[in-house]
Amino acid sequence: MHSMRIGWIGTGVMGRTMCGHLIEAGHHLFVHNRTRAKAEELLARGAKWCDTPRAVAERSQVVFTIVGYPRDVETVILGPEGVLAGAQAGAVLVDMTTSSPQLAVEIYEQAKAKGASSLDAPVSGGDVGAREATLAIMVGGDRQTFDGIMPLFQYLGRHIAHMGSPGAGQHTKMCNQILIAGTMIGVVESLLYARRNGMSMEAVIDVIGRGAASSWAINNLGPKIARGDFNPGFFIKHFVKDMGIALEQAARLNLSLPGLALANQFYIAAKAQGAENLGTQALFQILDRLNQRQEA
Amino acid sequence: MHSMRIGWIGTGVMGRTMCGHLIEAGHHLFVHNRTRAKAEELLARGAKWCDTPRAVAERSQVVFTIVGYPRDVETVILGPEGVLAGAQAGAVLVDMTTSSPQLAVEIYEQAKAKGASSLDAPVSGGDVGAREATLAIMVGGDRQTFDGIMPLFQYLGRHIAHMGSPGAGQHTKMCNQILIAGTMIGVVESLLYARRNGMSMEAVIDVIGRGAASSWAINNLGPKIARGDFNPGFFIKHFVKDMGIALEQAARLNLSLPGLALANQFYIAAKAQGAENLGTQALFQILDRLNQRQEA
Numbered sequence: 001m002h003s004m005r006i007g008w009i010g011t012g013v014m015g016r017t018m019c020g021h022l023i024e025a026g027h028h029l030f031v032h033n034r035t036r037a038k039a040e041e042l043l044a045r046g047a048k049w050c051d052t053p054r055a056v057a058e059r060s061q062v063v064f065t066i067v068g069y070p071r072d073v074e075t076v077i078l079g080p081e082g083v084l085a086g087a088q089a090g091a092v093l094v095d096m097t098t099s100s101p102q103l104a105v106e107i108y109e110q111a112k113a114k115g116a117s118s119l120d121a122p123v124s125g126g127d128v129g130a131r132e133a134t135l136a137i138m139v140g141g142d143r144q145t146f147d148g149i150m151p152l153f154q155y156l157g158r159h160i161a162h163m164g165s166p167g168a169g170q171h172t173k174m175c176n177q178i179l180i181a182g183t184m185i186g187v188v189e190s191l192l193y194a195r196r197n198g199m200s201m202e203a204v205i206d207v208i209g210r211g212a213a214s215s216w217a218i219n220n221l222g223p224k225i226a227r228g229d230f231n232p233g234f235f236i237k238h239f240v241k242d243m244g245i246a247l248e249q250a251a252r253l254n255l256s257l258p259g260l261a262l263a264n265q266f267y268i269a270a271k272a273q274g275a276e277n278l279g280t281q282a283l284f285q286i287l288d289r290l291n292q293r294q295e296a
Numbered sequence: 297m298h299s300m301r302i303g304w305i306g307t308g309v310m311g312r313t314m315c316g317h318l319i320e321a322g323h324h325l326f327v328h329n330r331t332r333a334k335a336e337e338l339l340a341r342g343a344k345w346c347d348t349p350r351a352v353a354e355r356s357q358v359v360f361t362i363v364g365y366p367r368d369v370e371t372v373i374l375g376p377e378g379v380l381a382g383a384q385a386g387a388v389l390v391d392m393t394t395s396s397p398q399l400a401v402e403i404y405e406q407a408k409a410k411g412a413s414s415l416d417a418p419v420s421g422g423d424v425g426a427r428e429a430t431l432a433i434m435v436g437g438d439r440q441t442f443d444g445i446m447p448l449f450q451y452l453g454r455h456i457a458h459m460g461s462p463g464a465g466q467h468t469k470m471c472n473q474i475l476i477a478g479t480m481i482g483v484v485e486s487l488l489y490a491r492r493n494g495m496s497m498e499a500v501i502d503v504i505g506r507g508a509a510s511s512w513a514i515n516n517l518g519p520k521i522a523r524g525d526f527n528p529g530f531f532i533k534h535f536v537k538d539m540g541i542a543l544e545q546a547a548r549l550n551l552s553l554p555g556l557a558l559a560n561q562f563y564i565a566a567k568a569q570g571a572e573n574l575g576t577q578a579l580f581q582i583l584d585r586l587n588q589r590q591e592a
Contacts, residue, residue: 124507136507161503164495171493175486175500179509182482185555190475193542196549197467199460204471207457211420211432212530213475215511234508246489253492255587259481262558291551 003027006152007060009053009076009083010067010097011039014123017130018066018096021155023047030059034067053077057086062152066096069241073099077107089115092145094152096137098122098242101167101174101249104140108166117145120166122173123157126234134158138176140168174246180280181243181263183217188284190218191225192291201226221281233279240267240276299323302448303356305349305372305379306363306393307335310419313426314362314392317451319343326355330363349373353382358448362392365537369395373403385411388441390448392433394418394538397463397470397545400436404462413441416462418469419453422530430454434472436464470542476576477539477559479513484580486514487521488587497522517577529575536563536572 004027008019011033019042023029029047033039036049043049050056053076057063063083065076073095077083083093084107093111095104095118104120111118119141129135135157139146146162153160163172190213194204205222208214224230243264250257270276270286300323304315307329315338319325325343329335332345339345346352349372353359359379361372369391373379379389380403389407391400391414400416407414415437425431431453435442442458449456459468486509490500501518504510517529539560546553566572566582 124504124509126508129507136503138503159503159506161499163499163503168493168495171490171495172500172503175490175495176504176507176509178489179482179486179504179511179514182485182555183479183509183511185481186475186478189478189553189555190471193474193546193549193551193553194467194471196551197464197545199464199467199471203457203459204468207432207434207455207459207468208420208472208475210455211425211472212422212512212516213420213472213479215475215479215513216508217511218475220508249493250489253489255489255492257485257489257583258558258562259478259485259555262554266554287553 004062005030005060007031007056007063007083008047009033009056009063009065011042012066013127014130015066016042017127018156019047019064020045021133022152025155030056032056052081053079053083054081054086057083057088057091060091061088062092062094062149063087064094064096068097070097070099070103070245073097073103078110084110084114084116087111087114087116091116092149093118094121094149095119096121096123098173098245099170100245101170104167104170108141117142118166119145119149120169121153122169124173124176125157129157137161138163138169138172140164140166140170171249174242174249177239177242178246178257178260180217182259183215184280184283185259185263185266187215187217187222188225188281188287191222191284192287221279224279225281225284230275230278230282230285232277233281235276236267236270236278236280236282237276239280240264240271243267300358301326301356303327303352303359303379304343305329305352305359305361307338308362309423310426311362312338313423314452315343315360316341317429318448321451326352328352348377349375349379350377350382353379353384353387356387357384358388358390358445359383360390360392364393366395366399366541369393369399374406380406380410380412383407383410383412387412388445389414390417390445391415392417392419394469394541395466396541397466400463400466404437413438414462415441415445416465417449418465420469420472421453425453433457434459434465434468436460436462436466467545470538470545473535473538474542474553474556476513478555479511480576480579481555481559481562483511483513483518484521484577484583487518487580488583517575520575521577521580526571526574526578526581528573529577531572532563532566532574532576532578533572535576536560536567539563
């Protein structure tokens with residue numbers, strides 16, 4: 001693959017690492033981030049700073065975005081100084097933020113109207129997956145656009161799937177988060193039961209983590225809970241955002257998902273208790289406190 | 297290990313297969329079951345029929361029980377024609393039914409009073425695990441008794457763990473079932489969301505079944521749901537029994553487990569709809585119907 005001019009907007013923990021892989025691969029990177037300090041490492045490695053997303057797009061054939069919330073996606077792509085304002089004909093916009101499927105469709109339509117195209121491509125696998133380039137990438141958009149971007153995706157992830165039309169990447173990510181929500185409830189309630197019965201959580205995990213009850217969560221987050229390690233991993237504040245999108249999407253479909261709603265309420269309580277910057281396994285503490293006698 | 301006289305009470309799908317492994321190993325088996333027809337296969341292979349659990353115990357050094365509900369365990373072990381009434385001094389009673397931890401303690405105390413001993417040793421791994429002798433066996437009781445029975449457990453399972461004092465095997469099994477309850481909610485809600493968005497459930501499972509959302513359930517029961525296969529596996533009626541025990545135990549501890557309670561309610565609805573003899577993955581149908589427009 002010959003060297004390309006690539007834009008990268010959003011240089012948080014995930015974005016910085018991912019962007020680094022593209023520099024490593026010999027591409028010319030044009031970067032922007034709300035906080036410039038978080039881009040310095042990439043600039044030191046040869047990436048060029050741009051003051052606005054629009055300026056990034058004016059210099060790039062492909063523009064990746066991975067920012068915080070859907071409203072940030074909207075600003076960064078559709079705003080007056082956004083990517084679309086500067087996008088060249090034939091450019092491809094790839095939004096890797098976990099965001100709203102409807103917004104993905106809107107971006108797609110506006111990009112088409114400008115002679116550009118877009119993909120929604122949220123990821124799973126966290127900071128470790130970003131570092132090791134083993135992310136799962138769930139992609140919505142035109143097949144032909146997907147095929148064109150595939151060589152770049154392969155620098156970033158391992159399981160890269162075209163899931164359907166615009167928005168389908170985001171919908172797949174919602175399936176992933178709904179699945180995690182239920183599983184996390186099972187993990188924390190199970191371990192709480194174990195501890196309240198005076199059992200070793202490690203010993204219990206060692207048995208139940210092998211068979212029909214096994215999951216990535218019990219085997220990876222379970223041992224963290226057992227040793228009182230509630231550091232992120234995956235931030236509670238981001239998970240609450242994702243569940244909010246999923247619940248909104250489900251409501252649009254007249255789809256009642258009581259388990260997801262329950263998990264969402266628990267995690268809102270976690271935020272209320274100040275745990276938004278802890279990892280999702282800190283739900284254990286929330287349910288533990290729910291069941292503790294309080295002093296009058 | 298020299299040949300032993302072993303009792304086996306309960307020759308349902310699991311019990312029959314497990315008992316067969318002990319015959320295969322060269323032991324003398326004495327069997328009883330509420331319905332004799334279900335023991336015929338074992339009798340044809342050399343097991344001896346006994347008319348009561350008591351008669352089984354009178355002939356056996358070790359007596360295994362694996363029956364339906366805690367009340368069955370109580371009848372079969374503590375009843376007037378039960379195992380304890382016929383137990384020899386030095387005999388070991390091994391209850392492999394998923395049952396109440398308090399009942400396990402009561403059996404242990406009554407066995408001790410007669411100069412016998414007992415283990416609670418519920419399993420996980422289902423009919424396939426029983427057939428392939430790969431069951432997980434979670435054991436409560438005295439360590440010395442556990443060590444003595446270990447050579448027999450090894451004919452039946454692979455992951456065999458001594459979890460603590462009498463009842464600890466049952467408590468561990470409860471942890472396993474609580475974990476499954478939450479995970480199943482995640483699995484069915486996630487796949488329902490996928491289908492309602494017009495996505496291929498198989499394609500979604502292929503992506504989300506690899507990373508932080510992955511579980512045995514999504515990868516083994518998910519594809520069954522996708523192809524409309526709701527056959528057991530693990531019966532809904534048995535899962536409802538297990539969740540009932542877990543909720544009762546949690547309530548004894550003043551332990552509120554809202555996720556488990558929600559799963560239990562869903563599965564009670566499944567029974568209400570006549571799905572008690574389907575597999576646990578049939579929860580998908582229940583939530584699907586919950587979200588379907590009804591004709592007036």
